Amino acid sequence: MKNITCKTCHQVVYGRNNQIYCSQKCKNAFHNDNYRKRHRKALNALKQIMANAKKIESLYRRHGSIVLKSKSFVEKGLDPAFTNSNRRDGVFEFDDWLLKEIGEDAYMIIPPITFNENE
Numbered sequence: 681m682k683n684i685t686c687k688t689c690h691q692v693v694y695g696r697n698n699q700i701y702c703s704q705k706c707k708n709a710f711h712n713d714n715y716r717k718r719h720r721k722a723l724n725a726l727k728q729i730m731a732n733a734k735k736i737e738s739l740y741r742r743h744g745s746i747v748l749k750s751k752s753f754v755e756k757g758l759d760p761a762f763t764n765s766n767r768r769d770g771v772f773e774f775d776d777w778l779l780k781e782i783g784e785d786a787y788m789i790i791p792p793i794t795f796n797e798n799e
């Protein structure tokens with residue numbers, strides 16, 4: 681029997697000859713870490729999209745359907761590249777909150793259909 685060490689915690693593995701993790705916990709940790717590394721860019725983009733949606737909702741709760749230039753969103757810490765944008769060439773759906781382009785560099789916040797102002 682050869683001496684196998686766990687791919688995650690590097691402890692000696694006891695069990696089947698082809699076993700490469702000491703436990704289910706280490707196996708999951710290894711695969712979760714690989715998943716995060718493999719999808720790093722997509723996961724970061726998703727994080728940014730969700731943070732933006734939160735900021736858009738907060739703006740909407742304060743000001744309603746105001747029209748803003750992209751510069752105003754950037755000043756409020758929002759990256760317009762990571763929002764829903766209803767452009768003349770189509771709709772990109774990232775989240776339920778939408779920035780609708782209504783003129784040259786002029787955007788209006790459109791809340792989700794299910795949005796309830798009292799929640």
Ligand SMILES: [Zn+2]
Nearest residue numbers: 686689702706
């Ligand atoms: Zn382990």
